[in-house]
Amino acid sequence: MLLLLAFAEILLWETHVLPPYQISHSVRLQLADQQDVTRHGIVVIRHRGYSITNFKASSVSPAGAIIELPTAALRDAEDTLCFALPAVEPGAHIEYQYTESYAEPISLPLSVPLQRELPIRRRVVSYPPSWQPHYFHCDNCTADLPPISKAPPAYLLLTARATQSPDDFWRAHAAQLTATFERELSPVPPRPERDLNALAEFCRTQIKNSLYRTDNLSPADHAEPNATPADTLRRGIGTAHEINLLFAALARAAGHAVHLVRVGTSDFRREIVDTAQLPNEVIAVSFPTGYAFFNPGAPYLSAGLLDADEEGQPALLATADGPVFLTLPSSTPDQNRTERKTRLALAADGSVSGRIEVTYYGLAAAARKRRAERQPSAERLADIWNEYPGARVTNISLKNIATPAAPVHIEFDIYVPNYADRSPRRLFLPTNFFGAKAAFTLPPGHVYESEEGDILPIRRPL
Amino acid sequence: MLAFLLLATWFQEIAAAPSPVGSPAHVLLREESVVAERSGRQTTTTRSVIRVLTAEGSAFARAGITYDATCAHVASFRAWLLSPSGELHEFAPTEFMDRVVNQGELYSSLRQRTISVEAEPGSVFAYEATVTAQTAFTQFEFEFQPDGLPVARSRFSLSSPAGWTVTSHLFDIHPLVEGQTWTAYDLPELPRSSSRLAITLGSTFSTWPDVANWLATQAESAARLTPAIVARSASLVQNQSDAIRALAAFVQRLRYVAVNENSSQGGGFLPRDADSVLALGYGDCKDKANLLRTLLRAQGVDSWLVAINATDRLRVRPEWPSPRLFNHAILAVATPDGLRYFDPSDPYTPFGQLPSALQNVQALLFAPGATLARTPVGDTAVVVRSVHLTVTAEGKIAGRVLETSHGHAAAAYRARVADNPEFGQRLQVRDEFPRDGLHLYYEFTAALPAAGPELLFLKPFLLAEFAGPVAFHETVEIALPLEFLVDELPDNAYFRGGKLVVERRDAGENPLLVLRRAPHEQSLHRRNSPSLRQ
Secondary structure, eight states: OOOOOOOOEEEEEEEEEETTTEEEEEEEEEOOSHHHHHHHSEEEEEOSSSEEEEEEEEEEOTTOOEEEOOGGGOEEETTEEEEEOTTOOTTOEEEEEEEEEOSSOOOSSEEEEOOOSSOEEEEEEEOOTTEEEEEESOSSSSEEEOOOOSSOOOEEEEEEOOSSOHHHHHHHHHHHHHHHHHHHOOOOOOOSOOSHHHHHHHHHHHSEETTSOOTTOOGGGGOSOOSSHHHHHHHTEEOHHHHHHHHHHHHHHTTOEEEEEEEOOTTOOTTSOOGGGOOEEEEEEEETTEEEEEOTTSTTOOTTOOOTTTTTOEEEEEETTEEEEEEOOOOOGGGGOEEEEEEEEEOTTSOEEEEEEEEEOHHHHHHHHHHHTTSOHHHHHHHHHHTSTTSEEEEEEEESTTSTTSOEEEEEEEEETTOSEEOSSEEEEESEETTEEOOEEOOTTOEESOOOSSEEEEEOOO | OHHHHHHHHHHHHHHTSOOOSSSSEEEEEEEEEEEEOTTSEEEEEEEEEEEEOSSGGGGGOEEEEEEETTTEEEEEEEEEEEOTTSOEEEOOGGGSEEEEOOSSOSEEOEEEEEEEOOOOTTOEEEEEEEEEEEOSOOEEEEESOTTOOOEEEEEEEEEOOTTOOEEEEEESOOOEEETTEEEEEEEOOOTTOOOEEEEEESSTTSSHHHHHHHHHHHHHTTOOOOHHHHHHHHHHHTTOSOHHHHHHHHHHHSEEOOEEOOGGGTGGGOOOOHHHHHHHTEEOHHHHHHHHHHHHHHTTOOEEEEEEOSSOTTOOOTTSOOGGGOOEEEEEEEETTEEEEEOTTOSSSOTTOOOGGGTTOEEEESSTTOOOEEOOOOOOEEEEEEEEEEEOTTSEEEEEEEEEEETHHHHHHHHHHHHOHHHHHTSEEEEOTTSSOEEEEEEEEEEOOBOSTTOBOOOOOOOEEEEEEEEEEEEEEEEOOTTOOOOOOOOGGGGSSEEEEEEOOSTTSOOEEEEEEOOOGGGOEEEEOTTOOO
16 A cells, blocks of 8 residues: 655745845745644744845645735744744645845855755756856755755855866965964964973963853953964963964974964865865974874863864865865764763662762863853753753762863762662662663662663562 | 942842841842833833852842833843952843743744843842833732742832722732832742732722623624625534534634734734634634634624633632733633533644633633633543553563543643654544544554563553543553563552453463553542653
């Protein structure tokens, strides 16, 4: 038996880029069932940075009747335009058109999304012929596009047509980066530390980073840029770039050859002559066997690590001899591990109590610190409570949450009622305690009947 | 500068008061004063001073005011933090957030301006806000202890035009009353404090019939019989044995879309014209109730809109007549069997039943002269379930479940299938909606958790949680592997009204565990065995 399942889908989505100030959209949507009516009968258009003009919408019933959306039904609140299509029922079509109107001319490169929350049967994008299209993350980018999922969404990048070859472009860019780097890299006295990791950690931990709202920094602390790495060293504060420059200067003072590296994303393409593809920066130190990479301008990383959006990514290393394209190394799972120590006791009533210590290293620690810097202390505690649903978590100690480079250490007491199931003669103890194996001390007179399996039977005393 | 110094002095004097131990924070001052003018303009000034006592108490170092952007203006909103070391900091306007308040509406004119700060223990957070509004309503409420924290001083004061009557009601508190100022001192910590002051200015809402008359007036013009209404009503009831049920089901299927506008001028109680709602195909609770009322009127059936509070059963206090106590609208329909209450905004509960949350709740008909009356208590929901499980010696379990539910239990399953298509795809569902009754059938396989090499640990009972009492008729049969003996069974008390027996069969047949649960007094409970896991 063939089972046909119908779902809502976008029959056609047209986008017309009309420089200098407008981009128009036209969407036609088909609804299959009542759930689609509920979910997609209301349309929300967020418009940040532009206004919505030339708006029209209507619904087409299965019988073909067209009902226009009355203007009074439109609601525009700040940066959100929303409306409920009239008389929508299963099998109906919804159509709406609008224009994005910009106050400033549309600039390149321009990213045009190709996917949405629904499958798209046909996608049309038009743009001036002088522009160059580059498609990302789609095999067929004009038809039968699946809905947005966990995979990177498909998009079209529009750029100006290149006037020079990519090789010439990147060669010139590397030369410019090198020249700027050399100009900024004025000498500093060498430090006692000769080891590069020690120099990087000195820059990361002893120079305040003005771009991060750590607990001990206020926006007024770094009102003016540092002209030289020596200024950064003297003032003890700098931007991420200034801190990286200081590290480069100290490494050079220690006798190493240093280079600036611009880091891209997995969407980087050499044939797209746009330097905006390389938004991040690290410092490379060259050795006979290759390069070592450092980013002390990121305060929450541990020694030897690159940031999560840098490791494994394509990069351009600028040298006097031209660009070197490479892929940055990735860290190991051990460098980003989470260690947990538990001291837990099972009670005769099946409850568990004890103390847990969790230590986060590397990128795991950095992620927690980044999240915490935007949170008041009560919210940081609430985050920990929420990681142990059903348990009572108290006496929380949270260390190094705002300390550059140090592992994050969390300790707390925990109590979980009814953790083990009870029968008249046994307790049944799940060994997976909130995502990790744990050991438990038993109440007096209780013995394990078996120590194998996901649930351990424990004989209760007679 | 002088004004700042004066404010700082006031604030710091209050901040010197001692605090009790044991609470996360201590409210040193909570104060609201309202100046009401004949023109309808109201100016509300709110002040608060709170000392943070523990790390958890930092969550209370926050302030927020809600206002209707179409008719209210935040004249001023200032906040300060006094550190334990005595350093005073005033927050800049850029540190406040102002955003739309949206509780699921398509659009709302309500906005909220807030500030939330990080305050270490020993800090004192203070704020002062003034809002002016042009509003049609002259009723006020003041909570003396909204967060349940201990309070040193909580005060409400009112300034009203000469000659206006002031009627006040106090709930669960006896403050000091001096003219039109009510002050409570040294309130201890009380997690769910209900201490409240309610005030009515003038005589608009002196009695519940006053409120009902006003609501009825608001709604009447929206229920006109137009040719489109009459034609649609006739087409919906054609060939239907139960006209009311057919019209009710139609309105239930209409989309729920709420637009919150002009709430300060009574817009929250005025349904949209039934003809417009029919053309648009959507509306909020009062729009849908009014549309059904109008469609029924076309068939000669009388009905009335009903104001009710869908989220707080204790919100409506008979002593204080006020429309602001209600947040939902349903319908009461005159049938040959009497008045039937029905919620057309609930897509899952058929006509003839009320959702559990709306049963036995104070409600008010939009009818001249009506008074508060409790909605009826519905029949207990029923679930009849038959479960067959087969357990293998390898610890695998295969099962099939057949279940029939009625009442709010059936409505709960409908909601679950609608909200979770994946859940619905795993089941075979036969729904008798718009009549009562829903049937489920599903099969599943699973692996039992290993409890050592020689023990199988089985918890075969299905978790089902419902919002109201449910009578379960349940039979669970579990065929056990021959290689295993039943070593332990829980007490029958574990099954809350059920009885577990082991039926022995002839040699060579798998032994059978049978659990039967039949409804009796103990089995009628609000939550069904929450400790059971599948």
